Amino acid sequence: MNQHVLPPIRAEYDRVLAPFLEAPVARALPLSTRLWQQGWLRKGLILAVLALLWEALARWQNNDLLLPSFLQTLQALGEGLASGELLDRVRISLAILAQGYLAGIVLAFGLTTLAVSTQLGRDLLSTLTAMFNPLPAIALLPLALLWFGLGSGSLVFVLIHAVLWPLALNTYAGFQAVPETLRMAGRNYGLTGLPYVRQILIPAALPAILSGLKLGWAFAWRTLIAAELVFGAASGRGGLGWYIFQNRNELYTDRVFAGLLLVIAIGLVVENLVFASLERLTVRRWGMVR
Amino acid sequence: MTLVAAREAFSADRARAAASAPRGRSDAAVPPDPDPLPAPLLQMQGVSLEYRTPDRVVRATHRIDLDVYAADRFVLLGPSGCGKSTLLKAVAGFHAPVEGEIRLDGEVVRGPGPDRIVVFQEFDQLPPWKTVAQNVAFPLRAAGLLGRREAEARARHYIDKVGLTAFADSYPHQLSGGMKQRVAIARALATQPKVLLMDEPFAALDALTRRRMQEELLALWEEVRFTLLFVTHAIEEALVIGNRVALFSPHPGRVRSEVNAHAFNLASLGSGAFQAAVQRLHERLFEAAPEPAAPAVPR
Numbered sequence: 001m002n003q004h005v006l007p008p009i010r011a012e013y014d015r016v017l018a019p020f021l022e023a024p025v026a027r028a029l030p031l032s033t034r035l036w037q038q039g040w041l042r043k044g045l046i047l048a049v050l051a052l053l054w055e056a057l058a059r060w061q062n063n064d065l066l067l068p069s070f071l072q073t074l075q076a077l078g079e080g081l082a083s084g085e086l087l088d089r090v091r092i093s094l095a096i097l098a099q100g101y102l103a104g105i106v107l108a109f110g111l112t113t114l115a116v117s118t119q120l121g122r123d124l125l126s127t128l129t130a131m132f133n134p135l136p137a138i139a140l141l142p143l144a145l146l147w148f149g150l151g152s153g154s155l156v157f158v159l160i161h162a163v164l165w166p167l168a169l170n171t172y173a174g175f176q177a178v179p180e181t182l183r184m185a186g187r188n189y190g191l192t193g194l195p196y197v198r199q200i201l202i203p204a205a206l207p208a209i210l211s212g213l214k215l216g217w218a219f220a221w222r223t224l225i226a227a228e229l230v231f232g233a234a235s236g237r238g239g240l241g242w243y244i245f246q247n248r249n250e251l252y253t254d255r256v257f258a259g260l261l262l263v264i265a266i267g268l269v270v271e272n273l274v275f276a277s278l279e280r281l282t283v284r285r286w287g288m289v290r
Numbered sequence: 291m292t293l294v295a296a297r298e299a300f301s302a303d304r305a306r307a308a309a310s311a312p313r314g315r316s317d318a319a320v321p322p323d324p325d326p327l328p329a330p331l332l333q334m335q336g337v338s339l340e341y342r343t344p345d346r347v348v349r350a351t352h353r354i355d356l357d358v359y360a361a362d363r364f365v366l367l368g369p370s371g372c373g374k375s376t377l378l379k380a381v382a383g384f385h386a387p388v389e390g391e392i393r394l395d396g397e398v399v400r401g402p403g404p405d406r407i408v409v410f411q412e413f414d415q416l417p418p419w420k421t422v423a424q425n426v427a428f429p430l431r432a433a434g435l436l437g438r439r440e441a442e443a444r445a446r447h448y449i450d451k452v453g454l455t456a457f458a459d460s461y462p463h464q465l466s467g468g469m470k471q472r473v474a475i476a477r478a479l480a481t482q483p484k485v486l487l488m489d490e491p492f493a494a495l496d497a498l499t500r501r502r503m504q505e506e507l508l509a510l511w512e513e514v515r516f517t518l519l520f521v522t523h524a525i526e527e528a529l530v531i532g533n534r535v536a537l538f539s540p541h542p543g544r545v546r547s548e549v550n551a552h553a554f555n556l557a558s559l560g561s562g563a564f565q566a567a568v569q570r571l572h573e574r575l576f577e578a579a580p581e582p583a584a585p586a587v588p589r
Contacts, residue, residue: 181412184384187402189429199432203419286418287463 043272068254077258086243086262093224093239094266096152100159101220105213107160108167113197115168116175125172133165137223141231155227162223163216170215174208175201207283214275218267225263329396330357331517332381332485336390338542339376350376351543353390356536358485363511363518365532365551367525369575373543374521378489381519382408394484404433407478411490413470416462416477422449423458426477435481448476451510468499475507479514488520492527504530505556525571529554529564537574546574 028034035041051070058069068076080086111128114121137158144154178201186200202209228241238246244259283289337354340347351373358364366374379385381392383402392399394406407429409415416425426445430436436444449458452472462470471491478486492500504527511518522528528535533552536545549571558564 179412179414181410181415182417184379184382184402184408184410185415185417186432187384188382188404188406188408189432190402190404191432195432200417203417206419282419286461288418 040272065251065253068257072254073257073261076252076254077261080255080258086240086258089238089240089243089259090262090266093228093241096155096239097159097220097224099152100156100224101163101217103156104160104163104167104216104220108164108171108212108216111164111168112171112175115172116197116201125168129165129169132161133169135161137162137219138226138230141227145231150231154231155224158223158227159220162219166219167209167212167216170208170212171205174205174212177208178204203282207289210275210279210283214271217270217275221263221267221270328359331360331362331395332356332358332519333393334377334381334390335393337377337380337387337392338389339373339380339385340388341376341385349542354543354545356545356548358517358519360517361515363520363531363533365520365522365528365535366538367522367528367535367571367575368538368543369540370523371543372538372540374538375489377543378408378487378519378521381485382406382487404429404435404481405484406487407481407483408487408489409471409474409478409491411493413462413467413494415474416470418462421459421461422454422465422473425462425473426480429477429481433481444480445476448480449473451479451513452476452506466499467495468503471495471503472506475510479510479516483516485517485519488518490521490523493522493524500527501556507531508555525568525575526559528571529567530556530559535571537571 055070058067058072061067064072077086111121111125115125116122140161141154141158144157148154148157182200182204186196191199224239225241225244228239229245240259240263244256244263247253247255247259279289334354334356338352339350341350342348354377356364366377368374376385380387381394381399383399383406386400399406417428420428423442423445426449427441430441430444431438435441446455446458449455452475454469454472454476457465457469462473465473474491492503495503508531510516518531520528520531522531529551533550535549535551537547537549538544539546549567551567554564554567
């Protein structure tokens with residue numbers, strides 16, 4: 001009714017607060033919650049459920065030739081590892097992979113350094129990535145075989161192609177995203193040229209560079225296995241892909257699955273051990289990624 | 291009226307500044323002063339700055355003449371768009387003037403360098419991949435001023451000075467905004483630059499932290515007697531921090547007047563003289579039509 005009602009005027013008060021002792025201010029989380037926060041436990045659970053589903057499906061289908069069970073696959077894997085054949089194949093594959101991956105990284109850094117320093121380099125990078133990034137590496141393999149012959153040279157060539165473009169794109173995007181203040185701070189310290197790139201741009205762009213390295217690794221691994229599957233025996237001593245291809249021809253389906261399982265396992269190990277530790281030691285510790 | 295108190299307040303500084311700087315005494319430069327002035331440490335002579343947008347060239351400042359003497363706490367005060375930050379970045383060497391020149395110790399400024407360290411407003415000026423101690427030592431190492439061990443020792447010394455000893459091994463993302471600015475100030479002081487440049491360093495802090503940081507900055511100045519060029523748009527901050535304030539008018543930035551503020555500190559915040567000074571600056575800032583760029587002398 002009355003629009004001019006004023007709030008009542010209340011007395012002031014001042015209380016001296018005694019130290020708070022009734023309950024602990026911080027308390028520990030229950031064990032189950034703490035366990036559930038462990039990433040490896042959650043991921044392990046997912047893997048276990050998948051393996052269980054596989055085993056169930058295989059037993060229900062009951063056809064070893066089409067779908068060997070998880071346990072049979074594990075047995076074949078164990079035999080392959082014990083005889084040393086699988087380890088040998090993995091070694092061959094990884095050796096070639098490392099060559100292609102490292103060469104791709106070096107080239108990508110060269111290209112991006114050029115791109116951040118000159119306008120022409122920028123245009124070169126964007127044109128080349130637009131042209132070659134969509135091109136499947138496998139499609140280049142026939143050409144590579146023509147140029148470099150039946151050997152690891154052509155495999156390395158397609159691997160470089162698989163790594164170079166995604167990594168260069170990511171690194172360049174990372175360099176572009178470095179905050180202006182940080183750039184100015186670096187130049188303020190008197191840094192220029194290569195020391196500036198090494199001490200400011202690369203660490204600041206590390207989240208993007210790492211994601212490019214991960215992407216490049218996945219592309220390279222995938223390309224290598226596919227290339228070996230198609231043209232694998234090139235050098236007479238094939239890698240993991242060739243092992244899969246051979247055993248499919250001989251209808252050792254459990255060994256095919258063991259080979260595939262190993263491809264997956266290596267991928268998981270690299271992703272979860274190598275890249276995850278790299279991230280933990282760098283960008284996560286620095287608070288650049290959550 | 292406030293100028294009369296200048297002599298006593300500054301006579302103490304003279305002896306110190308004379309000992310540290312070969313150019314001689316530092317003094318509040320009042321143009322009608324009969325004493326000959328020492329050579330200024332930092333000189334801006336007819337500095338015009340322009341920046342480019344995609345379709346035009348904009349004049350940020352027009353023929354700025356300012357002299358900063360050793361141990362000055364020189365404040366550039368003005369509304370946004372008056373080019374004060376741009377001028378500070380030009381002193382830092384990030385922008386080249388289109389006319390005029392900036393001289394530091396008699397040498398024309400060309401490009402950024404560690405003799406003019408900037409404390410920016412943004413918190414991301416500290417590389418996140420370095421701990422507090424590494425951050426403070428970084429410019430010393432990057433500029434090749436000191437070896438690893440000496441750089442570390444000096445970094446620890448200045449971290450102690452800004453009260454962050456317990457956080458020397460923390461990463462910037464673990465610190466609050468005020469602590470990050472303290473690291474930035476420690477980093478700047480550790481480099482022992484000829485001029486310390488601060489671009490609204492406390493603008494992104496909350497009011498209580500800002501007050502504490504102003505106190506600490508003044509205490510550090512009492513101790514170290516660095517030369518400071520400080521940009522702000524807050525009148526009170528300008529009067530508290532500075533011993534001399536240059537008032538800018540916008541579009542393009544020109545120096546409207548220079549006033550002395552050495553009589554004020556944080557204790558004078560409520561005083562009548564301080565309020566009057568604030569009011570005077572306030573009126574000049576909010577005047578409808580800015581006068582031509584002749585630097586007016588306050589009486």
